[in-house]
Amino acid sequence: MSDYQAPRREMLFALRAIGGLEAVLAAHGDDAYDMETAEAVLDEAARFAGEVLSPLNRIGDRQGARWSDGGVVRAADGFAQAHAAFREAGWHGMPARTEFGGQGAPVLLSTAVLEMWKSANMAFSLCQMLTLGAVEAIARHADAALCATLLPPMVEGRWTGTMNLTEPQAGSDLAAIRSRAVPTGDGRYRITGTKIFITWGEHDVAENIVHLVLARLPDAPPGVKGISLFAVPKFLPRDDGSPGERNDLVCASIEHKLGIHGSPTAVMSFGEGGGALGWLVGQPHQGLACMFTMMNHARLNVGLEGVAIGERAYQAAREYALMRVQGRGIGLGEGDSATIIGHPDVRRMLMDMRARNEAGRALAYYTAARMDEAHGHGAGAAAAQALVDLLTPVVKGWCTESAQRVTADGVQVHGGMGYIEETGAAQHLRDARITTIYEGTTAIQANDLLNRKLARDGGAVATALLQRIAAEAETWAAGHVPALAALGRALSPAVAELAATCALQVARHGPQAREAAAATVPHLMQFGTVVGCWLLARGAAAAQAQLDADAAADAGFLQTRIAVARHAATHLLPEAAAAAAVVREGSASTLALDDAQF
Template identity: 45%
Template sequence: MPSYKAPLEDVGFLLNDVFQFDRYNNLPGFADASADVREAILGEAAKLSEEVLQPLNRVGDLEGCKRNDDGSVTTPKGFKEAYKQVAEGGWLGLSAPSEYGGQGLPVTLSQTVAEFQISANMAFSMYGGLTMGATAALIVHGKSEQKSMFLPKMVAGEWTGTMNLTEPHCGTDLGLLRTKAAPQPDGSYKISGTKIFISAGEHDLADNIIHLVLARIEGAPAGIKGVSLFVVPKILVNADGSLGARNGVMCGSIEHKMGIHGNSTCVMNYDGATGWLIGEENKGMQGMFVMMNEARLGVAVQGLAQSEVAYQNAVAYAKDRLQGRSLTGPKSPDKPADSIMVHPDVRRTLLTIRAFNEAARAMVVWTALKSDVAHRSDDPKERQAADDHMGLMTPVLKGVLTDGGFANAVSAQQMFGGHGYIAEWGMEQFVRDARIAMIYEGANGIQALDLVGRKLPRDGGRAAMAFFGEVAAFAKEHGGDEAMKPYLDPLSNALGHLQQATMWLMNNAMMKPDNAGAGATDYMQLFGLTAFAYMWAKMAKVAQDKIATDGATPYLTTKLVTGRFFMERMLPETALHLARIQTGSATTMELPAEAF
């Protein structure tokens, strides 16, 4: 059976040393999250994830969710009790505003807690994760009466939330959606249509489910400019806050899918369901983008989290598995064979996953801190710079972390040989669960196009230029430190490749947009590798300084070696991505469709 231990030491290193969490104490909520409080919160989150959620992961995979004859859905055994613990523990409201019953702590903490829960049980974690995304959209765009009616219950976990975008005939192109909203004399709307792939659309974990639904008001303009956002509760809420009649929304079926069986992915049928407009008419995407951006960062963490748990189990197996002898002679002559940890290719595989995980975790913490600054700082320039960073990095994080998370789950499975293909070892579930993260909340090809087509040129390239400048300044500041050369020279080289790729796209994509489309995925991966290299250089500098001050520890020396491995064995791929980008789109687009 698989196991999981939350990476508390690595998280502590990032929060306390690399990003110096306490430097942000001028922002609301940070002073309340002192080092002692953080340690206590993360320790309890680790215990909940390891002892309550992880044992249910295989249960949820085997049992799945069951739709009953009345349209209700029963979640796997143990999920309801576990959800009650999560809700009563206040985990869903960790970073929610205190005015709605939340604790008001930094988002950076809740993102870290999310990694633990996703590693332990990805399908289960989605019920709460979607609720937090719906909460964020209501906070920003909801009317005051909507906030007071729905948010306290959602923050408390008594009610959950969903996002309803996709329809049978449209996924990414939401301008094609057909769900209708008919205005009513009392200011409400009657919502009719069908939505598919709705995660946590129906379940038995909470008393009510608050659906956020995209629909088109009768007579609205065609395309995306005519889409509005509505809040549609499963059960209508009376004026005094009590639950009333059942609304006209029903789970038509549960999707049969590759993984995350413990989460109820539903076809939702809206048959004249009562809903209320969120924000302005025909501007529904503004509200939905708040939720989608939250969700995309959450999905990025899913990629990291599945990679982490798969890595942990692969390492444990590799240490125990006896197979063959070391190429340099037996390392365990008293045993019939050496453990497979002696083999260079096994170590290459495991170090590749580890180097990815630690850089990805640093990038998540870095970006989560930017989110806190964007939402909590009273300095307009700070908020703008942080918002620029979020906009630029969201597609990079979502695409690169989920691509890598799936690839790493497959590589970790490979460590088990034939046992990795057998269900009870758990590795094939990690592979299946990780695969969806590359698809939903905007498939990764769409993320790459978003990066190249929208985020890169936005505001004259201001966000990208800020990133280039920050990395170059770091390399220059520490350039005289001989011990940093193994990290800074590769970082500067990668930054050069990224800048060349950016310039090539600027010069070649305007006249021929297919050049941008053909190079988008390589550009996204190149950007991610460069950002990872920057994270590794920052971590290496802090590790070296701590060793110089306090002496070496196994954690710090391992950190430095892992960072050098990344620079030597993984970062050279930036040259490959640059070469691909610079070939343009000619051969990609040359064949007629009939030739395929």
């Protein structure tokens, strides 16, 4: 079983060529971050991920989190110590705002570091991910006093955070939420209800846990318009900010899951003794809007999980293919022996895995860079935020669906040994499976892409992006570099077809809502494939420019960037055409049967 080594060179190349890291750092306005610092951060994060977190990945999978009577949950061996080291090294607060004790790092740089945590130990990384999402929601919507109480220890990592949406009768349909919140008269509320699927809802790695809980006030209107958001800590803060009295909440059990065993997924019961005390976050009945701050943060990070677990699966498959002797590769000499990487189909799978991972990384980093732009001011910031909004469901949906292919191919490269747990390939497959489900299934992301993004502005933001892709593809196609010309010729019809299906889906949205809904997932996959392949082509163009400018450049590494982009154009991009055909013609058969005929 292989351990994880961060692909630092590939990540740094993507940060520069796709994310524009130099420009992001220059615009960040913080002297603490320059290119030298950024590279040092990546080096140290790679060391911590490889030496501290990665060795615990297998332990967390085998042991899992352990629940005992009274609602006590203990993390797998080594997790608490790793979390303490993680916190003391300052990693926990790296992406958080400086006013609450964070380091205020650019989103783009933080995204690369977060990818390392997720590759090294996805179950461990979920604790920080949920905490920082809760920090963002509280910082944006809570009053100053609540922020001052909760955020410094959460940013530091001494306290962690959770998201409490789902209930036994209310999964993705949040209108069915029944949890109640009754005012106490002193500015607090008593929360009662049961929440399920609460990631890191109970544990022993931090001194307190702040639960963000959706519940209804007594005067709440029905449906999602009657949901409010509350901060409900496990231990009520004392006047000095330290954890005090135990709140009226308990972890009733933890789930037995297919994967991410090291991450406790809790059933949380609030108010068995009269009501758990909490504070309102944001305005009454505006809880869903407040929670979307956290949900969108989580969706981008879950998309990054797809990239990260795919990278780990690729590394394991590559290592196995380089050492496993089995048969003889086609075209080798009579006396030669070779490892299975000499077999063309093994090479095909490895190239597919690599291309999907690098396209997903490019999508995530490109979106992160737009988030940094959106933190600025003026029209440019608004345009950047609109692009982030458009791409968020694509990153979440496309990257996690890609992870299903990549981790499955990882098992296949291992052959029969991939089906044996000791190699680790099966864990990657199991861990990846949740990414298409939690924080909104792929269908929910696809519906969001259509209903909240494309239809809302008539496809204007998407059209502007596709026009930019088309212009760059045309330039490459007309150029003198054969590799880039081939990429441009492949991209041009693909982007034209995507523009056409976007227009078709927008036109269907009202009068043919069911037909549009039946095509949303294929359309999202088409969208992600085209944009991902475009970004890989951008990377190939940057690599070619470096080769042209400096004959002594790292030719092998740069030529690999071009080869991966060409593989994506010939193997991944045709999938966009197939998806487009489904969008155009597939809805009728999807909707052909009545319920009984299934």
